[in-house]
Amino acid sequence: METTAYKTDMEFFVDMQRCIGCRACEMACAECETNGHESMIHVNYVERSTTIQTTVQVCMHCDDPVCAKVCPADAISKDDFGVVHSANTSRCIGCSNCVMACPFGVPKKQEQYDLMMKCNMCYDRTSAGKKPMCATVCPSQALYYGTREEIARMRPNSTPVNTFIFGQLTVTTKVNIMMPKGSTHLKVH
Amino acid sequence: MRHRFPIDKKAFLAAAVATLLCVAFSFYGSRKLQNFDPALIAYLFGTLFALAGAVYRYAVWLQRPPTWLYFKRTWQFVFNGSLLAHLWLLTKESVRNLAFQAFIYPRSRLRWFAHFMLASGCLAAFAITIPLTLGWIHFTLDPASAADPAAIKIYNAHFFGFTVMNFELGSTLAFLIFHALTWCSWLVIIGCLIFLIKRLTNAGLIATQTFEGDLLPLILLIIISVTGLGLNFSYAFLKGFAYDFMAVTHAISVILFLVWIPFGKFFHIIQRPAQIGVHVYLKEGEKKGMAICPHTHQPFTTQLHVDDLKTVTKELGFDFTLEDGSSHLDYSPEGKRSLLAKAHLAARCESGTYFG
Structure with a gap:
């Protein structure tokens, strides 16, 4: 983490509406060296009985990460680039506080390891100036990693949004989701 | 000072x-x-x-x-x-x-x-x-x-x-x-x-x-x-x-x-x-019942855990309380992801086009 070629002009843009549920990202995610070859990305049907809609979820890397705050073992940290890292393996006590408190449902409890693991935006790749695995394979560009100029050119009718409202709580994140042009936030509840 | x-x-x-x-x-x-x-x-x-x-x-x-x-x-x-x-x-x-x-x-x-x-x-x-x-x-x-x-x-x-x-x-x-x-x-x-x-x-x-x-x-x-x-x-x-x-x-x-x-x-x-304390906590919580996600209708953790997290998150300055008095924390991780996707779809529908 000391020497890095992390590109600060590159950002993550997610458009769940474009997810076709192909799970290519899941396969690619398992190639990430920092996960110990476990897939961390989530692809799931939204309401299997009534719609074919699928959704894809990477860690949103919150500005004020709830997961880190509710961790009783100080195992989760956010670095200078705003990347919220997976649990420190020596500290994590497998309590699942982060799993249950994350407003986006991101951290995964790996029961067999008694350890929480989560997306760290492929830190082995992004810290070397490369794109996260999932974004390199997504065929419908539901997951896109690049500059703001690139996404503005590709999606002229959308606006990247990183503010989410959950009832009383407003959460801002490092990762953006693509919303209709002019949107400022996404109200979940 | x-x-x-x-x-x-x-x-x-x-x-x-x-x-x-x-x-x-x-x-x-x-x-x-x-x-x-x-x-x-x-x-x-x-x-x-x-x-x-x-x-x-x-x-x-x-x-x-x-x-x-x-x-x-x-x-x-x-x-x-x-x-x-x-x-x-x-x-x-x-x-x-x-x-x-x-x-x-x-x-x-x-x-x-x-x-x-x-x-x-x-x-x-x-x-x-x-x-x-x-x-x-x-x-x-x-x-x-x-x-x-x-x-x-x-x-x-x-x-x-x-x-x-x-x-x-x-x-x-x-x-x-x-x-x-x-x-x-x-x-x-x-x-x-x-x-x-x-x-x-x-x-x-x-x-x-x-x-x-x-x-x-x-x-x-x-x-x-x-x-x-x-x-x-x-x-x-x-x-x-x-x-x-x-x-x-x-x-x-x-x-x-x-x-x-x-x-x-x-x-x-x-x-x-x-x-080990955490394992006992989860076991003890199971005795008191599991929390059922309103979206997936499946148990996902103990009700004790959800209730405790509501208290802890509030103490830490995160209030997940919703307008109807329930909480975002009542939803399972999968439920939360689905809610986000549904809200996103609704916003796209409202704008008149699914993609942009």
């Missing part, structure tokens, strides 16, 4: 009490310093500092809302007697997860083997050196056998001044006991080398590790073990050559290690038993 590094009064008090207790135990345990080995004075101060630091950090750590909640719940289970029902679980988990660190095994056999070597070596060394340093254990030559030139010399081991065992000098047992730290050193060296190779070659670890957080602890343990072995090697094979150098480097590295326990990676040794 606000201090830049404010001292936590409660933690300071806890650290002071623990340190004074340890000094008192050492004073009386060594029979008013009769059995205290003055050669170990530097180690004694290192140990006392480590104790004070570890208790201080532990007390500060406990005061964090999520940690305090688990701590409080564990004591509630103790006092309402429900912990008794989990005695078997506690014992099993302590052996499995603390003594054998079995939870590491599924991640990789080699990783577990390395950690087991490292942990066993360190814990055994603690069990030997800390009581020696504090004067709780000492050895004497049995006076009767010492006086008789023809007799086999007998060594007595004392704990808190009470004789606990005897063994013959020159016996296999004596060899094993006198070299106990040598065996520990080899275990630590084997474990550290495997980890060091892993950390220098695994791309994922290289990307996320830090020198002071991950590599330095291994290097320090190797220095401690190698200089410790060097002491033995020097007097056994080199007629004491470079003994002073080894003794000084060993002392410096050990004291650095002791002083660092409360602040660095080694603190996880002290934190780890909390894992």
